[in-house]
Amino acid sequence: METVKLGMLGLGTVGSGVLEMIENNENKIRNIIGRELSVKTVVVRHPEKHQNAATITKLTTEFEEVLNDEEIQIVVELIGGIHPAKEYIEQLLRAHKNVVTANKDLIASYGPELAALAYENHCDLMYEASVAGGIPILRTIVNSFAADNILEVKGIVNGTTNYILTQMNQKHWAYEEALKKAQELGFAEADPTNDVTGKDAAYKMIILSYFAFGAQLKIDDFKTEGIDTLNAYDVSQAESLGYVIKLVGSAKVINGGVFVDVAPTLVPEDHPLATINNEFNAVMVTGKAVGDTLFYGPGAGGLPTANSVLSDITSEVKNLIMGTSGHAFNTYQSEYVPADPDNVRYPYYLSLTMPDVSGQMLKFTRIMADIKASFSQIVQAPIKDEGIAHVAVITHELSQSQLAELKKQLQQADSIKLNAAYKVLEN
Numbered sequence: 001m002e003t004v005k006l007g008m009l010g011l012g013t014v015g016s017g018v019l020e021m022i023e024n025n026e027n028k029i030r031n032i033i034g035r036e037l038s039v040k041t042v043v044v045r046h047p048e049k050h051q052n053a054a055t056i057t058k059l060t061t062e063f064e065e066v067l068n069d070e071e072i073q074i075v076v077e078l079i080g081g082i083h084p085a086k087e088y089i090e091q092l093l094r095a096h097k098n099v100v101t102a103n104k105d106l107i108a109s110y111g112p113e114l115a116a117l118a119y120e121n122h123c124d125l126m127y128e129a130s131v132a133g134g135i136p137i138l139r140t141i142v143n144s145f146a147a148d149n150i151l152e153v154k155g156i157v158n159g160t161t162n163y164i165l166t167q168m169n170q171k172h173w174a175y176e177e178a179l180k181k182a183q184e185l186g187f188a189e190a191d192p193t194n195d196v197t198g199k200d201a202a203y204k205m206i207i208l209s210y211f212a213f214g215a216q217l218k219i220d221d222f223k224t225e226g227i228d229t230l231n232a233y234d235v236s237q238a239e240s241l242g243y244v245i246k247l248v249g250s251a252k253v254i255n256g257g258v259f260v261d262v263a264p265t266l267v268p269e270d271h272p273l274a275t276i277n278n279e280f281n282a283v284m285v286t287g288k289a290v291g292d293t294l295f296y297g298p299g300a301g302g303l304p305t306a307n308s309v310l311s312d313i314t315s316e317v318k319n320l321i322m323g324t325s326g327h328a329f330n331t332y333q334s335e336y337v338p339a340d341p342d343n344v345r346y347p348y349y350l351s352l353t354m355p356d357v358s359g360q361m362l363k364f365t366r367i368m369a370d371i372k373a374s375f376s377q378i379v380q381a382p383i384k385d386e387g388i389a390h391v392a393v394i395t396h397e398l399s400q401s402q403l404a405e406l407k408k409q410l411q412q413a414d415s416i417k418l419n420a421a422y423k424v425l426e427n
C-alpha cells in the first residue's frame with residue numbers, strides 16, 4: 001500500500017494528539033483512505049523536550065527540511081500565532097504542498113489571502129480544528145447548510161473560558177486557580193491573553209461568519225469583551241436572577257446587515273447553552289429552512305482537536321488520490337454589510353453602584369425614561385459597611401444606539417457607576 005508522507009510544524013498539545021491518533025488508528029485510516037499515513041519530519045523549537053516522539057519521527061528545528069522535502073505532500077501547521085506560521089504556510093503553498101492548520105489567529109486574519117494562494121498553486125488549505133476544537137462545525141456548515149439561508153450562528157467557542165467559568169461557578173475556585181488548571185490541561189493558548197480577553201472567540205466568530213454568511217470581517221469590526229473583567233458579584237447576582245453567565249459569540253443577520261459580538265452574556269438557566277460546562281463548546285446554527293440546530297463537543301484539548309486535524313488530513317489525501325486538490329474549503333462569498341445599530345436589540349443586565357439609593361434610583365429611572373427604555377427586573381444587594389448600594393437591572397430590549405446613549409448619560413450623571421452591561425439571551 002502506498003504511503004502519504006506528512007510534515008508537521010509543532011508538537012505541543014495538538015501535535016502530540018495527531019501523532020498519537022495516526023499511530024493508534026492506522027488500520028482504520030488505511031481502510032478509509034487506502035493509504036498509510038507517515039509523519040516523516042516534525043519541526044519544533046526544542047527537540048530535547050520531545051525525545052519520545054523521536055523514535056517514530058524525525059525532529060528538527062529547520063523548517064527547510066520540510067519545505068524542501070519532495071516526498072512530503074501534506075504539512076500540518078500546529079505552532080500557532082501569526083508569525084512565522086503565515087510565512088511558513090505561504091512558502092509551503094508556493095512549493096505546492098497541501099496544508100492543514102488549527103490556527104484561528106492566522107485564518108481569521110489572513111484566511112482569504114491564504115486561500116487565494118492555495119487556489120493559485122492548486123493546493124488544499126483546510127482548517128476544521130480552528131473553530132470549536134473537536135466539533136466538526138466548518139465542514140457541517142459547508143456541506144449540510146449548503147442550500148439553507150443561515151440566519152444566526154451563536155455559541156460557546158472558547159474552551160478555556162468556559163472551563164474557568166464552570167470551576168468558578170460550581171467549585172468556587174478563584175479565577176487564577178482555574179486559569180492555571182486550564183493551562184495545565186492544554187486548553188489555553190501558549191499565551192492565554194487571547195482566551196480570557198475574548199479575542200480567541202472573536203477569531204472563531206470571524207471564521208464562522210465567513211462560512212455562514214460569506215462575510216469577511218476583521219477583528220476591529222465588532223465588539224469583543226472577555227471574562228477578565230467579570231466579577232464574582234455579577235456571577236452570583238445573575239444566578240439569583242435565574243441566569244448563568246457564559247462567554248457567548250454571536251453572529252446574526254438583522255434586516256440584511258450582520259451583527260457580531262463576543263461578550264459575557266446572561267443565559268437563562270434552562271437554555272441549552274447554560275448546560276455547556278468545562279472545556280466543552282456548543283455552536284447553535286439557525287437556518288431559515290431547518291430552524292435551530294445545536295452542535296456540541298470538546299472545544300479544546302489534544303485528542304479532540306487532533307480528530308478535526310485528521311479529518312482535514314484524510315480529506316486532503318482523498319483529493320490527492322482523485323486529483324481534486326485545490327478547491328477552496330469555503331467558497332461562499334458575500335459583501336459584509338454591518339447591521340444598523342438601531343435594529344440590533346437585546347435585553348441587558350446592568351450592574352450599577354451608587355452612593356445613596358433613593359435619589360440615585362430616581363435619577364436612573366429618569367435617564368431610562370429619557371432614552372425611552374424600560375426594565376423588567378431590579379434587585380438591590382444588602383448595603384454593606386461602606387454604604388455603597390449595588391443594584392442589578394434587567395432591561396427590556398434596548399437598541400445598540402439606546403445602550404450607547406444610556407452609557408453616555410450614566411457617565412455624565414457621575415454619581416451612578418455602570419460596572420457592567422451584559423446582553424441577556426432569551427429562550
Ligand SMILES: NC(=O)C1=CN([C@@H]2O[C@H](COP(=O)(O)OP(=O)(O)OC[C@H]3O[C@@H](n4cnc5c(N)ncnc54)[C@H](OP(=O)(O)O)[C@@H]3O)[C@@H](O)[C@H]2O)C=CC1
Pocket residue numbers: 009010011012013014015043044045046047049077078079080081084102103104129130133186187188189190299300301302305
Ligand atoms: N490546545 C488546544 O486545545 C487547541 C489548539 N488549537 C490551535 O492549535 C495550534 C497548536 O496549539 P497547541 O498544540 O495547544 O500549542 P502548544 O503551545 O502546545 O505547542 C506549540 C508547538 O509549536 C512549536 N513551536 C512554536 N513556535 C515554533 C516555531 N517558531 N518554530 C517551530 N516550532 C514552534 C513548539 O515547540 P517546542 O515544543 O519545541 O517548544 C510546540 O511544540 C494553535 O494554533 C492553537 O490555537 C486549536 C484548537 C484547540
Ligand SMILES: N[C@@H](CC=O)C(=O)O
Pocket residue numbers: 130132133157158159160161187188189195200299300301
Ligand atoms: N484556547 C482555545 C483552544 C481551542 O481553540 C480554547 O480554549 O478554546
